[in-house]
Amino acid sequence: MALRLRTGNQMIAQGAIQAGCRFFAGYPITPATGIFKTMIDELPGEGGVALSAPDEISAVAYCIGASMRGVKAMTATSGPGWALMTESVQYAVMTETPLVIALVQRLGPSTGGATQGAQGDVLLAEFAVSGGYTLPILSPSTAQECFDLTILAFTWSELLRTPVVLLSDKEVGMTAERVDDDLLRNVTSQDRLQWRNRSGGLEFMKPKTYGTYSFDCVQEIPAFTPVGGEMKVTATGSAHNKQGKLQKNSPETLEVLKHLEEKIRWRENDLVKVDADIQNGAKILVMSYGITSRAAKDAVAESRKRGIRVSFLGIQSLFPVPSRTITESLQGVGRVVVAEENLPGLYRSVIERHCNGARVLGVNKIGSLITPNDILNAVQS
Numbered sequence: 001m002a003l004r005l006r007t008g009n010q011m012i013a014q015g016a017i018q019a020g021c022r023f024f025a026g027y028p029i030t031p032a033t034g035i036f037k038t039m040i041d042e043l044p045g046e047g048g049v050a051l052s053a054p055d056e057i058s059a060v061a062y063c064i065g066a067s068m069r070g071v072k073a074m075t076a077t078s079g080p081g082w083a084l085m086t087e088s089v090q091y092a093v094m095t096e097t098p099l100v101i102a103l104v105q106r107l108g109p110s111t112g113g114a115t116q117g118a119q120g121d122v123l124l125a126e127f128a129v130s131g132g133y134t135l136p137i138l139s140p141s142t143a144q145e146c147f148d149l150t151i152l153a154f155t156w157s158e159l160l161r162t163p164v165v166l167l168s169d170k171e172v173g174m175t176a177e178r179v180d181d182d183l184l185r186n187v188t189s190q191d192r193l194q195w196r197n198r199s200g201g202l203e204f205m206k207p208k209t210y211g212t213y214s215f216d217c218v219q220e221i222p223a224f225t226p227v228g229g230e231m232k233v234t235a236t237g238s239a240h241n242k243q244g245k246l247q248k249n250s251p252e253t254l255e256v257l258k259h260l261e262e263k264i265r266w267r268e269n270d271l272v273k274v275d276a277d278i279q280n281g282a283k284i285l286v287m288s289y290g291i292t293s294r295a296a297k298d299a300v301a302e303s304r305k306r307g308i309r310v311s312f313l314g315i316q317s318l319f320p321v322p323s324r325t326i327t328e329s330l331q332g333v334g335r336v337v338v339a340e341e342n343l344p345g346l347y348r349s350v351i352e353r354h355c356n357g358a359r360v361l362g363v364n365k366i367g368s369l370i371t372p373n374d375i376l377n378a379v380q381s
Contacts, residue, residue, distance in 0.1 A: 003179070005176045007176045008168055008172040009033075010143075011143045011150075012035050012146045014042075014147055017046050017048070018184075019188055020189055021100070023048060023049050024075065025051040025058070026052070031078060031173050032173065034173060035076035040052065055084065056085050059081075060075050060092075060099075061088050068095070068226065068227040068235060069226050070224070070226035072158065075102070077103060078106050079106060079112065080108075082103050086129075089128060092163045093129055093163060094238075096162065096224075098162065100154055101166070102150070103165050106170050118169065118342060119292065119341040119346070120341075123346045123347075126318070136271060137166075137319040139168070141292075146168065148185070149273070152189075156271065161224060172291050212235060214242045214243075215242070220259075220263070268320035268323075273316040274314060275314035275316060276311075276329065277297070278311045282309045282332065283309060285358075286336075290340075291369065292339045295369065295370050296312060296339050299372040303380075311329060330356050330358060335358060336358045339362075339363040341364070341365060363375050
């Protein structure tokens with residue numbers, strides 16, 4: 001057993017490097033600066049490039065450019081920086097450019113409390129794209145999960161050709177805890193499918209007609225072609241056809257726009273990551289994510305000691321919503337408790353519709369962590 005004290009931020013950086021990330025650009029912002037520093041310190045030694053950008057807009061733009069060249073890229077920020085990045089994130093969605101963004105939450109709105117944790121960016125992150133296109137979002141609750149989910153974020157981003165958000169929070173990102181290096185999986189992420197040349201010809205010939213965004217059906221992922229390579233790439237954030245040419249609302253352009261959502265929705269049951277502890281005969285289900293999942297697990301354990309039959313579902317893949325998994329966890333359940341560190345119950349507002357008529361209660365707070373007792377009181381109410 002090889003134990004080290006590592007923060008979640010450090011483990012995100014370590015996971016990114018192991019996943020094959022070779023370009024990072026960022027701007028220091030609490031509580032995400034630990035990712036920035038670790039990447040600046042360690043990525044060059046792995047043959048990568050790590051840049052300090054003049055602002056968050058430049059940081060994400062640099063990463064998009066590197067990814068368009070075929071390099072796995074990541075940036076990191078917090079709420080105010082994310083607000084600046086959203087236009088470019090939409091550009092990455094439209095151009096189907098793989099990108100991982102580590103978003104470490106802090107108390108908002110605006111600059112809020114830079115050193116105060118919160119879970120208030122969940123909807124700001126997911127619904128940042130005009131038109132309601134799904135951004136896959138993963139949410140770790142421990143340093144180990146930061147490592148694992150970062151690798152998964154790169155896999156999803158590369159295979160789906162889309163930005164993926166790793167939604168952490170101040171407590172997970174900045175708290176140091178023991179990590180067993182022997183338990184870190186010696187794996188890397190999947191790579192994007194690329195058009196490849198073979199003696200001057202195209203080896204990958206499906207779909208039949210080459211285009212920057214060619215596909216035969218809306219669920220298909222277009223093969224990637226790097227900017228600056230042998231094939232012409234036409235990349236634009238405006239509405240376009242499969243060749244990348246600007247068109248307003250032609251049938252092919254509308255098909256491309258539909259495809260941006262369908263390529264993810266069609267695979268939503270494969271994009272599920274949860275920490276499930278389902279108890280037979282449970283009448284209550286406790287759900288949470290991020291740092292609050294840890295308090296929720298303790299509350300469930302204490303409830304069982306008191307003879308209360310209760311199940312736990314820690315959501316690690318917030319979006320696409322793991323609706324089938326939630327439904328399967330609700331067998332025999334009449335009451336659902338959703339704990340999250342924000343006032344209105346942001347994720348609860350999304351998943352209520354998937355709770356099959358069960359009574360849904362929220363445990364919410366800002367300014368301090370939700371405790372196991374807070375959740376226990378809701379379970380016993």
